[in-house]
Amino acid sequence: MNHKLQRALTCLLALTLLICPTLAASSFPDVDESAEYAEAVEYLKDVGIMQGNDKGNFNPNHTVTRAEMAAIICRMLDETDNLIISETFIDVPSTHWANAYISRAAELEIVNGYGNGNFGPSDPVTYEQAIAMVVRAVGGEPEAQAAGGYPTGYLAVVQEYGLLEGITLKKGQPMVRADIAVLINNCVN
Numbered sequence: 001m002n003h004k005l006q007r008a009l010t011c012l013l014a015l016t017l018l019i020c021p022t023l024a025a026s027s028f029p030d031v032d033e034s035a036e037y038a039e040a041v042e043y044l045k046d047v048g049i050m051q052g053n054d055k056g057n058f059n060p061n062h063t064v065t066r067a068e069m070a071a072i073i074c075r076m077l078d079e080t081d082n083l084i085i086s087e088t089f090i091d092v093p094s095t096h097w098a099n100a101y102i103s104r105a106a107e108l109e110i111v112n113g114y115g116n117g118n119f120g121p122s123d124p125v126t127y128e129q130a131i132a133m134v135v136r137a138v139g140g141e142p143e144a145q146a147a148g149g150y151p152t153g154y155l156a157v158v159q160e161y162g163l164l165e166g167i168t169l170k171k172g173q174p175m176v177r178a179d180i181a182v183l184i185n186n187c188v189n
Contacts, residue, residue, distance in 0.1 A: 028058035035060070036166055037178040040185035049075040049188070050181055060178035067098035067121035069130055069180070070105040073137050076184055079104050089119035096121060110136045124174035130183065131158045138163075138187055163187055 026033050031041050041058055044050040050072060052058045064072075074080055083100035087093075092102050102119060105111040110133050113119045125133075128151035135144050140157040147153035151171065158164055163186040167179050175183075 026058075028052050028056065030057045031060060035178070037182050040166075040181040041178070043185055043189070044181050047188075049184060050177070058177060060181075061176050063124045063174045063176055064130070064180050065121060066111070066119060066123050066125045066129065067092075067096070067102060069125040069133060069175075070111050070121075071098050071101040072180065072184060073110055073133055074101045074104050076188060077108070077137055079108065089113050089121075090117040092119050092121050105133075108137075109141070125180075127169045127171055127173050127175055128154065130175045130180065131155060134158065134163065134183060134187055135161075 026038055026042060027045060028041065031038050037060060041050070041060070045052070045058075050058075074083075080101075083104055085094045085099050086103040088103045088106045092099050096102075098121060102111065102121065106113075106119075111119070132144070132150055132154045135141065135154045135157050138161065140154075140161065143160075144150075144153035144157045147156040155171075163183060165186055166182045169175065169179055
């Protein structure tokens with residue numbers, strides 16, 4: 001092989017090795033670039049659906065609250081303009097950080113309360129609740145009702161749509177940020 005060509009290929013390989021890890025590295029120090037959810041986290045950060053905390057961490061194992069899930073769904077649907085503070089639920093005061101997101105999600109019939117006027121904004125969002133919110137957000141409510149309603153019908157629809165790829169949780173478990181990222185990424189991609 002020509003000496004100049006060999007030198008050029010060596011330089012190209014060295015540059016590739018220097019550039020590729022930088023391109024693949026997560027922008028969150030607590031998200032390993034080889035984690036199954038890393039690509040979803042990066043994409044959702046880039047499009048503004050999910051963010052990290054004020055210290056720059058994503059906190060993939062932190063439980064998502066019902067308030068956080070309402071905000072994530074509103075961002076996923078690009079329903080963030082002209083949000084209005086309201087007293088939709090008695091346990092979500094006008095001063096609550098997610099009041100407008102919860103109100104918009106309720107207006108869109110994506111979230112509902114516990115039937116007693118409460119929403120439970122600080123409660124962990126369970127697998128079934130998150131699935132129901134996502135199914136409603138993607139327009140699968142009629143199918144879910146026809147398939148048996150909550151939770152069975154929603155679980156059937158989300159499986160039919162293929163939105164559970166990469167998620168291993170079971171009924172009754174609280175959802176963590178990594179799993180929510182994968183679920184939402186499956187919806188938008």
